[in-house]
Amino acid sequence: MEAAAGGGCGSGPPLLMSEGEQQCYSELFARCAGAAGGGPVSGPPEAGRAVPGAVTAAAGTVADLFRASQLPAETLHQITELCGAKRVGYFGPTQFYIALKLIAAAQSGLPVRIESITCELPLPRFMMSKTDAEIRFGNPAELHGPKAQIPYSITEKNTFKRMDDEDKQQETQSPTMSPLASPPSSPPHYQRVPLSHGYSKLRSSTEQMHPAPYEARQPLVQPEGSSSGAPGAKPPRHQASLIRSFSVEREPHDNSSNYPEEPWRITEEQREYYINQFRSLQPDPSSFISGSVAKNFFTKSKLSIPELSYIWELSDADCDGALTLPEFCAAFHLIVARKNGYPLPEGLPPTLQPEYLQAAFPKPKRECTLFDSYSESMPANQQPRDLNRMEKLSIKDMADFPVPAQDVTSDDKQALKSTVDEALPKDMSEDPATSKDSNSLKARPRSRSYSSTSIEEAMKRGEDPPTPPPRPQKTHSRASSLDLNKVFQPSVPATKSGLLPPPPALPPRPCPSQSEQASEAEIQPQLNRAPSQAADNSPTKKDIPYSQPPSKPIRRKFRPENSATENQEPSSTVGGPASAATGKPHTAVQKQSSKQKKAIQTAIRKNKEANAVLARLNSELQQQLKEVHQERIALENQLEQLRPVTVL
Amino acid sequence: MAVCVAVIAKENYPLYIRSSPTENELKFHYMVHTSLDVVDEKISAMGKALVDQRELYLGLLYPTEDHKVYPSYLLCRYGYVTNSKVKFVMVVDSSNTALRDNEIRSMFRKLHSSYTDVMCNPFYNPGDRIQSRAFDSMVTSMMVQVC
Numbered sequence: 001m002e003a004a005a006g007g008g009c010g011s012g013p014p015l016l017m018s019e020g021e022q023q024c025y026s027e028l029f030a031r032c033a034g035a036a037g038g039g040p041v042s043g044p045p046e047a048g049r050a051v052p053g054a055v056t057a058a059a060g061t062v063a064d065l066f067r068a069s070q071l072p073a074e075t076l077h078q079i080t081e082l083c084g085a086k087r088v089g090y091f092g093p094t095q096f097y098i099a100l101k102l103i104a105a106a107q108s109g110l111p112v113r114i115e116s117i118t119c120e121l122p123l124p125r126f127m128m129s130k131t132d133a134e135i136r137f138g139n140p141a142e143l144h145g146p147k148a149q150i151p152y153s154i155t156e157k158n159t160f161k162r163m164d165d166e167d168k169q170q171e172t173q174s175p176t177m178s179p180l181a182s183p184p185s186s187p188p189h190y191q192r193v194p195l196s197h198g199y200s201k202l203r204s205s206t207e208q209m210h211p212a213p214y215e216a217r218q219p220l221v222q223p224e225g226s227s228s229g230a231p232g233a234k235p236p237r238h239q240a241s242l243i244r245s246f247s248v249e250r251e252p253h254d255n256s257s258n259y260p261e262e263p264w265r266i267t268e269e270q271r272e273y274y275i276n277q278f279r280s281l282q283p284d285p286s287s288f289i290s291g292s293v294a295k296n297f298f299t300k301s302k303l304s305i306p307e308l309s310y311i312w313e314l315s316d317a318d319c320d321g322a323l324t325l326p327e328f329c330a331a332f333h334l335i336v337a338r339k340n341g342y343p344l345p346e347g348l349p350p351t352l353q354p355e356y357l358q359a360a361f362p363k364p365k366r367e368c369t370l371f372d373s374y375s376e377s378m379p380a381n382q383q384p385r386d387l388n389r390m391e392k393l394s395i396k397d398m399a400d401f402p403v404p405a406q407d408v409t410s411d412d413k414q415a416l417k418s419t420v421d422e423a424l425p426k427d428m429s430e431d432p433a434t435s436k437d438s439n440s441l442k443a444r445p446r447s448r449s450y451s452s453t454s455i456e457e458a459m460k461r462g463e464d465p466p467t468p469p470p471r472p473q474k475t476h477s478r479a480s481s482l483d484l485n486k487v488f489q490p491s492v493p494a495t496k497s498g499l500l501p502p503p504p505a506l507p508p509r510p511c512p513s514q515s516e517q518a519s520e521a522e523i524q525p526q527l528n529r530a531p532s533q534a535a536d537n538s539p540t541k542k543d544i545p546y547s548q549p550p551s552k553p554i555r556r557k558f559r560p561e562n563s564a565t566e567n568q569e570p571s572s573t574v575g576g577p578a579s580a581a582t583g584k585p586h587t588a589v590q591k592q593s594s595k596q597k598k599a600i601q602t603a604i605r606k607n608k609e610a611n612a613v614l615a616r617l618n619s620e621l622q623q624q625l626k627e628v629h630q631e632r633i634a635l636e637n638q639l640e641q642l643r644p645v646t647v648l
Numbered sequence: 649m650a651v652c653v654a655v656i657a658k659e660n661y662p663l664y665i666r667s668s669p670t671e672n673e674l675k676f677h678y679m680v681h682t683s684l685d686v687v688d689e690k691i692s693a694m695g696k697a698l699v700d701q702r703e704l705y706l707g708l709l710y711p712t713e714d715h716k717v718y719p720s721y722l723l724c725r726y727g728y729v730t731n732s733k734v735k736f737v738m739v740v741d742s743s744n745t746a747l748r749d750n751e752i753r754s755m756f757r758k759l760h761s762s763y764t765d766v767m768c769n770p771f772y773n774p775g776d777r778i779q780s781r782a783f784d785s786m787v788t789s790m791m792v793q794v795c
Contacts, residue, residue, distance in 0.1 A: 290770075291768065291769070291770030292770055294770060295770035295771055298771075305771050306779055308771045309769050309771035309772055309779065309780065310780075310781060312769045312770065312771055313765075313769055313780055313781065313782050316768065316769070319764075319765040319768050320768060321767075321768035321769070321770065346781075
């Protein structure tokens, strides 16, 4: 019978499929497509690469399926090309069916040619190695190393359930991963994260997909099973084996990437991991990691120097000798892939391009770019520039993004507005690149502040209940309004330090961090920390001097004080109002003012406490000073008494 | 259109040298080596280290190189010195087209910028041989296409 797909088969011969084949293929395809969520989805984070809207199978899922056929990689590549998926860029039904037939042909020993599939062929066999074949199948799309996962796929399944628990996943994976990832540091851990991440993702996305017809799957599979989508009838067949095979074979590649065709996508977990690593090296996510720091870090991965050099070459897109966050993520990802046996690509894959990374992961990326832009602007007088950018962005994008501007320096809305006005013209003159970045970033000032470059801010945030430190932006990466709503709703006081981190933006990094802290208790220690942390960051250093001047004009309400505490206070308060004033400054003003008041009050309280502590310290030190003076006097007297003796 | 491109370190040892494969590469190595003397001469003659983009213009040192399979090779060697005394030497075959000065300059500029990109790589230790693939590809684009 003519296969339905035959019609769609562009250049190939008419596709003849027997009933069994047709059923099998359609189930497989449904599974793949289902796993993809109805679209070419290689993973949740991945933007739709393939033709959106068409019924296509997820490339990752398909790749896993093909791998389960246990054909050599070259054969699979050939098949992929022949079936036309490469040509059209996605796996449509036609391509999928052709590919399956080619797999069957290859498994039967026939050469991989279009002509081979015109004859009768047995069904393709897909090896299922383990119980969680389904999961594997479903997950591979998400998972990075479907095959490798087996050992921990099982553990991962459990861990997947706890998606959030990245660490746990890492731990569970680490034992299995250890052979692959020798370096003690994060890369191995990291790899695991993506896998589990993929799992969880897959699980969630494909949950409803296939009710796990694979009875063989264990209950574990259930959660994921949905993803793997037991395509019903398939299970008993090769499909069942197919999935398993993924997990079973620990293929070297794919640990960190999704599948052979797409090893270069970074999943959410991976990204978070990378970002955490970035933070450990450089507290300011928006700034760079210098070459030497990155070199030391990557050298820990135990890759050879030429390979590391090549990875650097690939990832440092602007060849400036420093890694921004997207560049760092790309480099890290490449290292992880390489450690898993993936050959290094000839060129930076599109999914690892900084722009792509920034777009795909707006939240962290945005922050990074924003911070990057900030860091760049830092030297140049970030605040006005940041403000400009933010304002420009806010103005451009939406009126309700004053936060960005505010984040930068915002003391109060008025100040903001004025700065905005000033900034706008200035903004134009700013580097387009950074402003562009900052604009996008600015759009999420809140998020930025959250993820805030400095650890102190993170710490502060940690103290702050409201926002989860890592990425508040995630939730509202796009619309500032979203951010605002969330910001305002949760708790005004709480947000002060956390949610409304006044455009922590680089410029007043010590200030904003401090301002954030204003609501927090330790202002002094934080200040100290800020400087110490800033010590490594030139941007932060620059922040300090720069933060001072910009804050002054902005903070009309508050005396322009240079002390951090004071800055914190106003900036925090300003930040509060600033962030609030998004679209409707006037309406938000009231909210702002109330928030401001609270912020001011809390800041006052904190300052008073700090003052008390310092006063006590002062008095104690005075006491000691007096004592020391007295001792000195006593000693001098003794000396005088003894002198006549010695003189003689 | 270059048949040989070489990057020489300050201490006059080669960091990178590539010739079009059909020729006897050793010959090019010798040529580059001899041109180093001329380069040094020019540098010292210039007194202050003002880096001209094309400090060395040897012109037609070897008008014809016909002792090999390629007769009538019009080989011109050009030199370029960076501020850090890293020398680029390029041997071009100008028998086919008369290469204009500007073209040579632009080729050296490209070389220089690729070289700085290599330098930016923290894993590159100055003094190592240049193994950057980007640099290689850039040089390949400049080399004469030998069929």
